[in-house]
Amino acid sequence: MIIRPATLADAESIAAVHIASWQQAYKDLLPQDRLGQLPLDRYISRWNQRLQESTQINFVAELETEIVGFSSVGPSRDDDAQAHTAELYAIYLLSSTWGKGIGKALCEKSLKRLKEDGYQNVTLWVFEDNENARKFYEHMGFVFDGKTSTFEIFDIVKSEARYERTL
Numbered sequence: 001m002i003i004r005p006a007t008l009a010d011a012e013s014i015a016a017v018h019i020a021s022w023q024q025a026y027k028d029l030l031p032q033d034r035l036g037q038l039p040l041d042r043y044i045s046r047w048n049q050r051l052q053e054s055t056q057i058n059f060v061a062e063l064e065t066e067i068v069g070f071s072s073v074g075p076s077r078d079d080d081a082q083a084h085t086a087e088l089y090a091i092y093l094l095s096s097t098w099g100k101g102i103g104k105a106l107c108e109k110s111l112k113r114l115k116e117d118g119y120q121n122v123t124l125w126v127f128e129d130n131e132n133a134r135k136f137y138e139h140m141g142f143v144f145d146g147k148t149s150t151f152e153i154f155d156i157v158k159s160e161a162r163y164e165r166t167l
């Protein structure tokens with residue numbers, strides 16, 4: 001398994017992993033019909049954009065040259081963020097690879113990079129009912145910082161919890 005920085009050429013593969021991972025991770029948390037209609041072309045163009053943004057750092061995990069996961073980090077987007085606070089925007093793997101240490105490797109690589117870039121803390125937002133991800137983050141040293149928020153997606157309101165850890 002290789003963890004490496006993502007390049008623009010990875011946009012299509014990352015978009016496909018993004019959709020497939022959402023469909024599995026959120027199958028009991030978001031409406032099935034909406035998850036079944038996630039538009040690959042729009043995800044690809046969004047990733048083409050993101051991979052050219054200088055503030056966001058993206059890594060991919062490859063197994064035998066196939067991209068099976070990605071992570072994205074950068075500066076915190078929260079209004080109440082303290083100085084030197086980064087954010088883990090996303091970490092998603094194909095479900096066939098869950099539980100094999102790849103998420104941990106992606107997370108460690110991303111946090112190492114943030115530390116090298118001078119950040120001191122990192123936060124993330126996770127659906128309150130995404131228990132697997134919460135357990136994973138807790139295992140990686142993150143703690144719930146008491147802050148929650150809600151947002152609307154696919155015509156339903158979801159609650160999110162914020163986690164933090166020092167780098």
Ligand SMILES: CC(C)(COP(=O)(O)OP(=O)(O)OC[C@H]1O[C@@H](n2cnc3c(N)ncnc32)[C@H](O)[C@@H]1OP(=O)(O)O)[C@@H](O)C(=O)NCCC(=O)NCCS
Binds near residue numbers: 093102105139
């Ligand atoms: C969350 C996710 C990235 C974790 O990656 P992963 O490769 O499955 O996790 P790992 O195998 O690297 O696990 C790392 C450690 O966390 C622990 N862990 C992971 N999931 C766990 C769970 N559900 N319960 C308890 N411990 C868990 C592992 O046991 C492992 O412990 P170890 O270091 O002692 O061996 C991956 O499962 C995924 O893509 N899930 C769907 C997408 C998602 O929900 N992303 C987060 C959105 S906010």
